[in-house]
Amino acid sequence: MAKRFPKSVPPESVSTLRERRTFPFFCEVYVPLSPQVFTYGVAENSGIMRGSVVWVQLAKRKPMLGLVAKVISEVPSFNVKEAVPHASHYVFDERYMEILEWTAKYYLATPMQALSVFLPRDFGKYLDALVANMEIPEKPVEVIASPEFTGEQKVAYAKLAELLEQEGFRGTLLHGVTGSGKTRVYMELAKLALSEGKRVLVLVPEIGLAPQTAERFSAFLGFDVPVLHSALSAPKKRLAWLSILSKKAKIVLGTRSAILTPFAFDLVIIDEEHDSSYKQEDSPPRYHAREVAFHAAYKYGALVVLGSATPSLETFYAANSGNLSYLTLSRRATETSLPAVHLVDMHKKARLQQAGLLLSAELREALTRTVANGYQAIILMNRRGYSKSRVCAECGSTFYCKACKIPLVYHKQYGGLLCHYCGRLYPLNMPCPECGSSEYEFVGGAIEKLEEEISEWVPEAKVVRMDRDTTQNVGAAEKILSDFRDCKYSVLLGTQIVAKGHDFPGVQLVGVVGADSGSGVPDFRAGERLFQLLSQTSGRAGRAKEGGEVFLQTNKPDDPIIRFAIHHDYAGFAKEELLSRNEAMYPPYCKVASIELGSKDENMLHTKANAFGEELSKKAGLQVLGPVDSYIPQVKNVFWMNLLIKAPSAAVIRQALAKLPQDLDVRVNIDPL
Numbered sequence: 001m002a003k004r005f006p007k008s009v010p011p012e013s014v015s016t017l018r019e020r021r022t023f024p025f026f027c028e029v030y031v032p033l034s035p036q037v038f039t040y041g042v043a044e045n046s047g048i049m050r051g052s053v054v055w056v057q058l059a060k061r062k063p064m065l066g067l068v069a070k071v072i073s074e075v076p077s078f079n080v081k082e083a084v085p086h087a088s089h090y091v092f093d094e095r096y097m098e099i100l101e102w103t104a105k106y107y108l109a110t111p112m113q114a115l116s117v118f119l120p121r122d123f124g125k126y127l128d129a130l131v132a133n134m135e136i137p138e139k140p141v142e143v144i145a146s147p148e149f150t151g152e153q154k155v156a157y158a159k160l161a162e163l164l165e166q167e168g169f170r171g172t173l174l175h176g177v178t179g180s181g182k183t184r185v186y187m188e189l190a191k192l193a194l195s196e197g198k199r200v201l202v203l204v205p206e207i208g209l210a211p212q213t214a215e216r217f218s219a220f221l222g223f224d225v226p227v228l229h230s231a232l233s234a235p236k237k238r239l240a241w242l243s244i245l246s247k248k249a250k251i252v253l254g255t256r257s258a259i260l261t262p263f264a265f266d267l268v269i270i271d272e273e274h275d276s277s278y279k280q281e282d283s284p285p286r287y288h289a290r291e292v293a294f295h296a297a298y299k300y301g302a303l304v305v306l307g308s309a310t311p312s313l314e315t316f317y318a319a320n321s322g323n324l325s326y327l328t329l330s331r332r333a334t335e336t337s338l339p340a341v342h343l344v345d346m347h348k349k350a351r352l353q354q355a356g357l358l359l360s361a362e363l364r365e366a367l368t369r370t371v372a373n374g375y376q377a378i379i380l381m382n383r384r385g386y387s388k389s390r391v392c393a394e395c396g397s398t399f400y401c402k403a404c405k406i407p408l409v410y411h412k413q414y415g416g417l418l419c420h421y422c423g424r425l426y427p428l429n430m431p432c433p434e435c436g437s438s439e440y441e442f443v444g445g446a447i448e449k450l451e452e453e454i455s456e457w458v459p460e461a462k463v464v465r466m467d468r469d470t471t472q473n474v475g476a477a478e479k480i481l482s483d484f485r486d487c488k489y490s491v492l493l494g495t496q497i498v499a500k501g502h503d504f505p506g507v508q509l510v511g512v513v514g515a516d517s518g519s520g521v522p523d524f525r526a527g528e529r530l531f532q533l534l535s536q537t538s539g540r541a542g543r544a545k546e547g548g549e550v551f552l553q554t555n556k557p558d559d560p561i562i563r564f565a566i567h568h569d570y571a572g573f574a575k576e577e578l579l580s581r582n583e584a585m586y587p588p589y590c591k592v593a594s595i596e597l598g599s600k601d602e603n604m605l606h607t608k609a610n611a612f613g614e615e616l617s618k619k620a621g622l623q624v625l626g627p628v629d630s631y632i633p634q635v636k637n638v639f640w641m642n643l644l645i646k647a648p649s650a651a652v653i654r655q656a657l658a659k660l661p662q663d664l665d666v667r668v669n670i671d672p673l
Contacts, residue, residue, distance in 0.1 A: 008087040008128050010055035010063035013043075017079050025073060027083050029056055029066040032116040037069060039076050040083035047085060051092035053127065054083040065124055067092065067100075067115055088127040090245065096262045099296055103260075106295075106650060108657060108668045109285035117285065118260045122234070126241040136243050144219040146184060147333070153181055156327045160189050160305065163325065164198070164267065169298045173273075173319040174307040176329030177338065177568065178539020179503075182307045183213065184333065186269050187220045189305070190251060194221070198266035200251040203289055205275035206500050207231045207255060208466075208477040212485075213271070214253050221251070228254030228261065231474050256280065256289040259296075266302050268293045272501045273306035273315060274532055279673045286669045290315075309539060309570070310532040313581065316574050317588040332543065339510070339541040339548030341566035345557045357453065358445045363511045363551040364457050370509040371461045371490045377509040379454065379493045380537050382517050384467050385409035386449045387442035390417060390428075394437035399426075405634040412448050413469055422636045450513060451493055458491075466494035499537040505544035512537055515552040516559060522631060524586045525673060527561050531573050534565035585623070585646055587671070593653045594672040595643045596630065598665035602639045605664065609641040612661045619656045622647050638665065 020026075023041030027048055031038060040056055042048045052068040065086065104114035120126070149157065156174060163170045176182045190200045204213050207229045217225045226240040226249050243249035244263050252263050256278045259268075270278070270290055278289040290306070297304045306315055306324070319326040332338070344360045358381070359367075370377045389407040390399045399408045401419035408417035408426055417426040431438050445453075451465050464480055471477040477497070484492045487506055492498055515534060534552065542548015554562055564573035582589050597612070599605040609627040617624045623646040630640035647653045650670060660666045 008124070008131060010057075011084045013082045014055045014063045014084050015057045015081065017081055020076055020079050023080070023082070025071055026076060026080065027052075027054070027071045028069045029054060029083055030069050030111045030115050031056060031058060031064060031066040032112060032119060034058060034112045037112070038066075039072075039080055041080045042071060042083060046083075047089060048083060049091060051094070051097050053086045053088070053090045053092070055086060056083050057081055065119075065127075067097075067119075069097075069111065086124075086127055088130045090127055090130065092262055093264070095264055095296070095300055098299065099260075099292065102295055102299075103285050103287050103292055105654070106291070107285035107287050107670050108654060113284045117257065117280070117283075117287075120237070120241065122238070123241075126238055126245060129238055129242050130245050134238075134242060136239060136246070136248055139224040141218045141221075141223055143222045146187070146220060149184070149188075150181065150329075150331070150333055150335075152329045152331060153185055153333065156329060157185050157188055159325065159327055160185065160303075161192055163303050164189065164193055164196075166303075168301045169304075170302075170325070171294070171297065171304040171318075171323070172306070172325035172327060173311055173315055174305060174327050174329070175311055175316075175319070175570075176307065176309060177332065178309045178536065179332040179334065179336070179338075179543040180309070180329035181333030182271070182329065183216060183503075185329075186271065186305070186307065187217055189267070190217065190269070191221060193267045194250055199249075199264060201258060201263060201265035201268040202251070202253040203258060203268065203270045203278070203293075204253070204255060204501070205272045205277040206497065208471075208481050208497060209272075209501050210253065210255065211478050212481065212502065217251070217253060226252050228252060228258045230255070230257070231477070233474065259289040259292045260287075264300070265296070267305070268297065268302060269305045269307065271307050272536075274308045274310050274312040275500060276529070276673045277500075279671075281669065281673065284668075286672075288671060288673075291671065310535045311570075313528055313574060313577060314588040317578060334544060336542055336544070336546050336548075338568050339538060339550045341538055341550040341552065341568075343557050343562070343566060344551055344553045346553050346555050347557075356445065358450045358513055359453055359457065359511075360551070360553055363513075363553060366509055366549060366551060367454070367461065367491070367511065368458050371458055373508075375508040376484070376487065376489075376504060376506040377461075377491050377511065378498055378504070378507055378537070378540050379450070379491060379511045379513065380496065380498055380533075381447045381450050381493070381513040382495050382533070383444075383446040383514065384411070384420065384469060384495060385418065385446040386412040388444035388446050389442070391441050391443050392432040392435060392437055393439035393441050395432065395435040397432055397434040398443075399430075399433070399440075401426075403635070403637045404632065406632055409446065410442055411469065421632060447493065447495065454491060454493065461491045462489045463491045463493055464489040466492060466497055468495070471497070496533055499533055499540070501536075502540060503543060504540060507540050508542055508545065508548050510537055510541040510548075510550045512550070512552045515554040515562060516556040524581070524584070527577060531561050531565050531570075531577075534562065535568065535570070538565070538568075590646045590648060591650045591653055591670075592644060592646050592672065593650075593657070594669045595645070595657070595660075596640055596665075596667040596669070597627065597643070597661060598638045598640045598667075599663070600638055605639050605641055608661050608664055609643070613643055616643070616645060616656060621652045622656050 025042040387410040626643040
C-alpha cells in the first residue's frame with residue numbers, strides 16, 4: 001500500500017482581505033497562468049523572501065500556490081490579502097528564479113506562463129512529501145562491466161575530462177556516427193563528475209528512450225538514477241522530485257522539462273541534441289532545452305555536452321566556428337561497418353502502386369529473409385492511420401474536417417475518419433458533403449495498412465506497431481520497446497518515434513516506406529529534418545553484427561538529400577545546406593521568429609495581419625516574410641496566418657514584438673522548429 005502523508009492546508013488568513021497598513025511588508029507573486037503579477041501582504045516574521053512558495057488567493061477561487069518574485073516595503077493603494085508560506089517553507093534559490101525569468105523574457109512569455117511549465121502539476125504534493133520527511137529509498141543496482149574504450153572514445157573522454165576540470169562555460173559537440181558508443185563516453189564522464197562532487201543532468205529527447213538510458217547509467221554507476229518525464233507513475237515522479245527538492249539527487253535523467261527543475265547541474269549531457277522534441281511548440285514559453293542549458297551554463301558555469309550523429313546545423317556551425325569544442329567518433333564501437341543502403345525507385349513500381357501495395361518486392365524479400373534468419377527488422381512509415389484520405393467515388397471530392405482545413409484520415413483502429421488537428425472522429429460511411437453520394441474510395445496507404453500488408457506477405461513475422469495511437473497509455477511505449485528488445489517481436493513498425501537513438505542488437509534490417517515524406521513542406525528546415533530522419537533510422541541496423549541493410553523507398557531517388565543520407569555523408573550535406581542557408585539568410589546566420597495570427601473572423605484577420613506586417617517591415621534590422629495563410633489555414637474553426645521575421649539577434653526581435661496586434665490570437669515562437 002502506498003504511504004500516505006498529511007496534505008498541507010492553506011491557512012484561513014489567505015482568503016481574508018485586510019487593511020494594507022496592518023502589514024509591515026508586501027510581496028509580488030507569480031501565480032501560474034495568471035494575467036499579471038499580484039501583490040499580497042507579508043506578516044511579521046513569516047520568513048517570506050524572493051523564491052518563497054506561498055499560498056495566495058485570487059478573487060473567490062480556492063487558494064493556490066504561487067512564487068514570490070520580490071518583497072517590497074512600499075504600501076499599495078489598495079487593501080490586500082495575505083501570502084502565507086507553504087508548510088515546507090521551501091524557497092527556490094536565485095539561480096532558479098533567474099532562469100525562470102530569463103526563459104520568459106527570451107521566449108516572449110510572462111513569468112506566470114513560464115511558471116506553469118517550470119512547476120509540475122502535483123508540485124504541492126511533492127512539498128507535502130518534503131514536510132512529511134518522506135524517505136527516499138536508496139536502491140543499489142548490480143554493476144555490469146562495460147566494454148573497453150575504443151581509441152576514439154579514449155581521445156574524446158580525455159578531452160571531456162579536461163574540460164570538466166575547468167571553470168565557467170564550456171561547451172562541446174560530440175559528433176559520433178550511429179553506434180559509435182557516445183553513451184559509453186557519457187557514462188564514464190558522469191562517473192568522473194560524481195566522484196568530484198559535481199551534479200549531472202542527462203537529457204534524452206523521447207520518453208521511450210528514458211528507460212533504456214536510465215538502465216544503462218544505473219548498471220554502470222551502481223545505483224538507481226532518478227528519472228523525470230511526463231509518463232512516469234505518480235509515486236516514481238514524486239520520488240524523483242523529492243530527491244531534487246531535498247538536494248539529495250546528484251544525477252538526474254529526463255526529457256526536456258528536466259532542464260526546468262531546481263537541479264543545479266555542473267554537467268549537462270544532451271543526447272540526440274538535434275531532435276525537435278527538445279523544443280516546446282504547443283504553449284508559451286516555447287522554450288528549447290538546449291538554449292536554456294546554454295544560458296544556465298553561461299550564467300553559472302557548467303560543461304554542456306551535445307551528442308548526435310546528425311547535429312543540428314546551428315550546433316555544427318557553432319562547433320566549426322570555435323564557439324564549441326568539436327569531438328568526433330567516426331567508427332562504430334563494435335568496429336562493424338555502417339549498413340549498406342539501397343534505394344528503391346517507386347516511380348518504376350507503377351503496377352505496385354496501382355495494386356495499392358506499400359512494400360516493394362525488394363523490401364519484402366529482405367524482410368522475409370531477415371525474419372527467417374532469426375534477426376529483427378525496423379520498418380518506418382511516418383504516416384498515422386490506415387489511409388491518408390477518403391475521396392468521393394462520384395465527384396472526386398476529398399473529405400475535410402468541418403472545423404479544420406485538412407483531409408480526414410481513415411483509422412481502422414477507431415473505425416472512423418479522424419482529424420489529426422482537432423481530434424474529432426467522423427463516421428466512416430457519412431455521405432459526401434458536396435454531392436451526397438455514399439460511394440467512396442481510399443487514397444494513399446498509411447501505417448495500419450502497412451501492418452496488415454506485412455502480416456499477409458510475411459506471415460511468420462511477429463509485428464508490433466508503435467505510433468501515437470498505440471502508445472497513448474502510460475507505460476505503453478516502454479513496454480513495446482522492452483518486448484522488442486527481448487525479441488518477443490521480430491518486426492517493429494513505427495512512425496519517426498522508432499528512429500530516435502534506440503539500440504537494438506538484433507536489428508539487421510531497416511526499411512523506410514515513403515523516404516521522401518515531408519520533403520515538400522514549405523519550411524527551411526525540411527531538408528535537415530529529412531536527412532536526420534533517414535540517417536538516424538538507417539543507423540538502427542547492423543549495430544552488433546556485420547551485414548546490416550537499409551532499404552529506402554522513394555519517389556525522388558535523385559534528391560540530393562537522399563543521396564547524402566545513403567552515403568552517410570553528413571559533412572557533404574552540411575556544406576550544401578549551410579551554403580543555401582547563408583544565401584537566403586536563415587539560421588545559423590540570423591535569428592528567426594514565427595508569429596501566428598488567428599481569428600474566427602477571416603476578413604478581420606487578413607486586415608489586421610497585413611497591417612501588422614507593414615508595421616514590422618518599417619522597423620530597422622528586421623526582414624519580414626508574409627503574412628500568408630498558414631500551411632493548415634483553419635484549425636478548430638479558427639483561421640490562421642503566418643509571418644516569419646529575421647533579425648541579427650533575438651534582442652532585435654523582442655524589441656520589434658513589444659507591441660502585438662489586439663483582438664487576435666497571437667502565438668510567438670522564437671527559434672521555431
